[in-house]
Amino acid sequence: MNHSTETPSSTLHADRVHEDVERVVVPSAAIAARVRALAQSIGEDYAHADGRLTVVPVMTGSFLFAADLVRALPQRRMRIQLATVASYGGTATATQGSSIVGTLPKHLEDHHVLIIDDILDSGGTLRLLRAEFESRGARSVKACVLLRKRIPSALSTPVEYVGFDIDDEFVVGYGLDYDDLYRNLPYVGALRREAR
Ligand code: IMP
Ligand code: MG
Numbered sequence: 001m002n003h004s005t006e007t008p009s010s011t012l013h014a015d016r017v018h019e020d021v022e023r024v025v026v027p028s029a030a031i032a033a034r035v036r037a038l039a040q041s042i043g044e045d046y047a048h049a050d051g052r053l054t055v056v057p058v059m060t061g062s063f064l065f066a067a068d069l070v071r072a073l074p075q076r077r078m079r080i081q082l083a084t085v086a087s088y089g090g091t092a093t094a095t096q097g098s099s100i101v102g103t104l105p106k107h108l109e110d111h112h113v114l115i116i117d118d119i120l121d122s123g124g125t126l127r128l129l130r131a132e133f134e135s136r137g138a139r140s141v142k143a144c145v146l147l148r149k150r151i152p153s154a155l156s157t158p159v160e161y162v163g164f165d166i167d168d169e170f171v172v173g174y175g176l177d178y179d180d181l182y183r184n185l186p187y188v189g190a191l192r193r194e195a196r
Pocket of ligand 1: 087098117118120121122123124125169170171172176177178
């Protein structure tokens with residue numbers, strides 16, 4: 001089992017690669033193994049936590065990761081509450097790079113919150129959500145991301161669980177998109193320049 005956040009070598013490749021994908025970055029078999037390992041350590045960490053658990057998948061990018069992860073967790077009572085966060089990549093907005101679309105759960109006094117996101121890049125999404133949940137009185141707030149880019153903004157953002165550390169390139173698949181495309185790919189791959 002692969003317990004490290006290093007991406008595996010190419011020996012696991014069984015995925016058929018989409019023509020717009022330059023290269024597979026994390027094969028589907030490696031994702032599945034890593035999801036099981038993450039679920040095990042998350043399960044152990046929450047096994048003796050008093051209070052209730054609220055899992056918050058961040059839409060839309062984490063929909064496949066969250067679906068697989070929550071089913072691999074030990075069966076216990078948990079609330080699953082989706083959050084939608086809009087990110088602004090450019091520098092045009094004077095405000096933070098991310099904003100919450102819709103509502104978040106209000107009363108969290110007795111809840112441990114576990115945020116699930118697809119990729120840690122600027123860190124804006126996680127910082128925003130963590131602050132929101134803490135201000136709503138959550139007993140604890142932790143975050144789990146499938147991918148983290150090896151860049152200072154991501155590496156300096158607090159996060160409890162990381163699937164894989166990847167190089168700073170634009171990736172799609174397993175929930176991650178380019179213009180809402182490619183989310184259905186079962187692996188994570190680097191998108192060809194020509195496809196952007
Ligand atoms: P943040 O910059 O850490 O707040 O991440 C914001 C969001 O940007 C992520 O949840 C993804 O939806 C998106 N994102 C960042 N990097 C990539 C990428 O390489 N491919 C696809 N989406 C990305
Ligand atoms: Mg996202």
